[in-house]
Amino acid sequence: MQSYTNMATQMNMANVVLVLASTLTLLCGMDATTTYTVGDSFGWQIPTSNPNLYDDWADTKTFVVGDVLVFNFTTGQHNVLEVTEPGYDACTMSDTILTENKGPARITLKTTGEHYFICAYLGHCSAGQKLKVDVRDGRGDTPGFLSPTGAASSLVATTMSLVFMFITFALLC
Structure with a gap:
């Protein structure tokens, strides 16, 4: 027993x-997801000394679905638009996917692939206030593969x- x-x-x-x-x-x-402050302490504004500031910033990060981008800016002085690649390249509001006019703006990355963000205020995007992020699926896999x-x-x-x-x-x- x-x-x-x-x-x-x-x-x-x-x-x-x-x-x-x-x-x-x-x-x-x-x-786990991560919250990123775009541009870190610089925030979301026109880069003064480095027009590639946001590209350089994004190159040091790995973005996954579910991560949150926080764009710190003063309402009325900047905005953030998610646009298509042609809109990003030409700094135009054509094919706008999302518009946030109130700062700080919090945008959750919901899909894999490249996401493009610009400030639509006149001259801001062409001066370097734009961001491209490559979003992965969270397991370290590249989008689509x-x-x-x-x-x-x-x-x-x-x-x-x-x-x-x-x-x-x-x-x-």
Whole structure:
């Protein structure tokens, strides 16, 4: 009788360990989002000494779906528009996707791919007040493609989760 009780206790502990392990495996695949202040302490204004300020700033970041961009500017002196690539290149408001006129503006990155932002006040964009960000899917994969490393790690995580859940289910039944 004693060995049956010990065996039942060990099986219950094994179930707890398996459930925790599968939960951790699932959680490891989730990425936290980040809030970025565009231009850091400089904010969203016309770059005075470096017309590539926002390109340089974005080059040091990795943006993923769910991240938030905060554009710090004074309402009435600047705005932020999300535009298409041609609108970005030409500094025009053609094909505007989103307009924020009140600062600070918070924009959540909802899709992968390149996103383009400009200030539509006369001369601001052409003076360098524009930003292009490349948004990834959160697993480190490039937009539209699944990298071999990302694909392998995703497959391993999914397989491990399924194995742990199957074992847990089998032990519970």
